[in-house]
Amino acid sequence: MNILFFTDTPQKYYAHKKLLTTKEYYLYFIKKDEDILAFIRGKEARIIIMDLSDEEIEKNSYIQEIKEFDPEMNIIIIGAKIPNYQIAELIKMGICDYITKPFKLESLILILEDIQKMNQLRSETYLLEKKLSKKYFFCGIVGKSPQMLDVINLVRRVAKYSVSILITGETGTGKELVANAIHYLSSRKEKEFVACDCNAIPETLFEAELFGYKKGAFTGADKPRDGLFKIADKGTIFLDEIGEIPMSIQTKLLRVLQEKEFRPLGSSHDIHVDVRVISATNQNLREKIARGSFREDLFHRINIIEANLPPLRERKDDIYVLCRYFLEKFNQKYEKNVKGISKRAQRILMTYLWPGNVRELENIIERAVMLSQENFIDIKDLPENITQFLKEGSVDRDNRITNLLTLEQAEKKHIIEVLKLVENNKQQAARMLGISRPALYRKLKKYNIPF
Numbered sequence: 001m002n003i004l005f006f007t008d009t010p011q012k013y014y015a016h017k018k019l020l021t022t023k024e025y026y027l028y029f030i031k032k033d034e035d036i037l038a039f040i041r042g043k044e045a046r047i048i049i050m051d052l053s054d055e056e057i058e059k060n061s062y063i064q065e066i067k068e069f070d071p072e073m074n075i076i077i078i079g080a081k082i083p084n085y086q087i088a089e090l091i092k093m094g095i096c097d098y099i100t101k102p103f104k105l106e107s108l109i110l111i112l113e114d115i116q117k118m119n120q121l122r123s124e125t126y127l128l129e130k131k132l133s134k135k136y137f138f139c140g141i142v143g144k145s146p147q148m149l150d151v152i153n154l155v156r157r158v159a160k161y162s163v164s165i166l167i168t169g170e171t172g173t174g175k176e177l178v179a180n181a182i183h184y185l186s187s188r189k190e191k192e193f194v195a196c197d198c199n200a201i202p203e204t205l206f207e208a209e210l211f212g213y214k215k216g217a218f219t220g221a222d223k224p225r226d227g228l229f230k231i232a233d234k235g236t237i238f239l240d241e242i243g244e245i246p247m248s249i250q251t252k253l254l255r256v257l258q259e260k261e262f263r264p265l266g267s268s269h270d271i272h273v274d275v276r277v278i279s280a281t282n283q284n285l286r287e288k289i290a291r292g293s294f295r296e297d298l299f300h301r302i303n304i305i306e307a308n309l310p311p312l313r314e315r316k317d318d319i320y321v322l323c324r325y326f327l328e329k330f331n332q333k334y335e336k337n338v339k340g341i342s343k344r345a346q347r348i349l350m351t352y353l354w355p356g357n358v359r360e361l362e363n364i365i366e367r368a369v370m371l372s373q374e375n376f377i378d379i380k381d382l383p384e385n386i387t388q389f390l391k392e393g394s395v396d397r398d399n400r401i402t403n404l405l406t407l408e409q410a411e412k413k414h415i416i417e418v419l420k421l422v423e424n425n426k427q428q429a430a431r432m433l434g435i436s437r438p439a440l441y442r443k444l445k446k447y448n449i450p451f
Helices: 010-022 036-043 054-059 061-069 084-093 105-135 146-158 175-184 203-211 247-259 285-291 296-302 316-334 343-351 357-371 384-391 407-421 426-433 437-446
Strands: 002-006 026-030 047-051 074-079 097-100 165-168 193-197 236-240 276-281 305-308
Touching: 002 010, 002 036, 010 026, 010 105, 026 036, 036 061, 047 061, 047 105, 054 074, 061 074, 061 084, 074 105, 084 097, 097 105, 146 175, 146 305, 165 175, 175 193, 175 236, 175 276, 203 247, 247 296, 285 296, 316 343, 316 357, 343 384, 384 407, 407 426, 407 437, 426 437
Parallel strands: 002 026, 002 047, 047 074, 074 097, 165 276, 165 305, 193 236, 236 276
Antiparallel strands: none
16 A cells, blocks of 8 residues: 655654555655645555644644545644644544654554555445445436435336326426336337427427428428328337427327327328327426417326426435436546545535536536546536535534525526536537527526526
8 A cells, every 4th residue: 555654854764664565555755845746646645644743733734735635535644742622623624643753653553454444445335335326227217315216116107008198397307318218118118219309499390390291392392201200100209398389289299199190291191100109398388278378188188197307406315326326427438437526525516406407417427527637526626606606605503504596596697607608609508508599598588698
């Protein structure tokens, strides 16, 4: 095991180095005017022994610098006799032990052995967490909260029946993942799963996109094309953001659901299909019905079973499980070995309100893994809008966060930060936010953000 020894008088410890080598502890001396963080990177050490003066201990400067760089680093301090309360403060900062000068080498070896056992326990915990992340993975759905276990149980029960299902929930909660799970647990799994983002289709192209057209049906139709319903025959079609479908198309969609047939543009013949329809929306369709912008009979056809996905802020039990899952996913993608998330970074992730839900968390972990130069994710690896969110709250005497932003305030702030990051490129901003451009424009209008 490599150990860094931080001291300006290495000659005093040469005998210790020789004896420690016989125990397979390899000591590397660093002087205080050298770059300690560069040594940590170069030697891949997990233990630092620091020979500090009373003044250096009082300032805590080296300890703070190391802990900010690597919160999991094991630090042992060698120093003069100090009061117990001061040692307790150092332990709160994260050191493993304090050794009073002069000391016996046997005492140091006992401490090193304890640290080795603790590191082994951490490794076993890491492996256990990897197994747990797989345990809470079900057909693409990750979660252990009661809300998500209810959703998983519903998916198991309804998948085998070819009834229409409506999945509701905010943007980024994983509605398409649930639709995929239903398809692949059904008897239709060998056939096509066709996803249609209704937000992204111009109103004039809806009919052609869903039902296809014959050659010559309109200007530019120089060859026939199958619509999504024809492609999904014997399989499943997923209509994401179904609330965006124009009223004129809702009538034709209702006919497909009732009669199992439709007529392509320019054709004189109907086409019969056997398609399971799974729909999703982040809107309140009952309110749209009341306003006359969504057909009530269509709503009842698509809503035989409703599955509601809770927002991430209401299922915080799932945050760490999701983080572990995304760590594994992006470690493989970027050939990294990020083993975990520091406690202080975890506290921020647990406090943040997640206006972008699971999709936002996934983007943040991907970014952190991609940019991280260490074997853990720390506060410095999180986007500024996440860390700034915590700073804008205040901490009361019970260490609870108060005066936090509302969800709408957090969402508005997040959108503004993303637009700044991409220099006001709306298409790129919508992609980063995990929403369509029309949805982004609606939010800009809602929050009075200039565009």
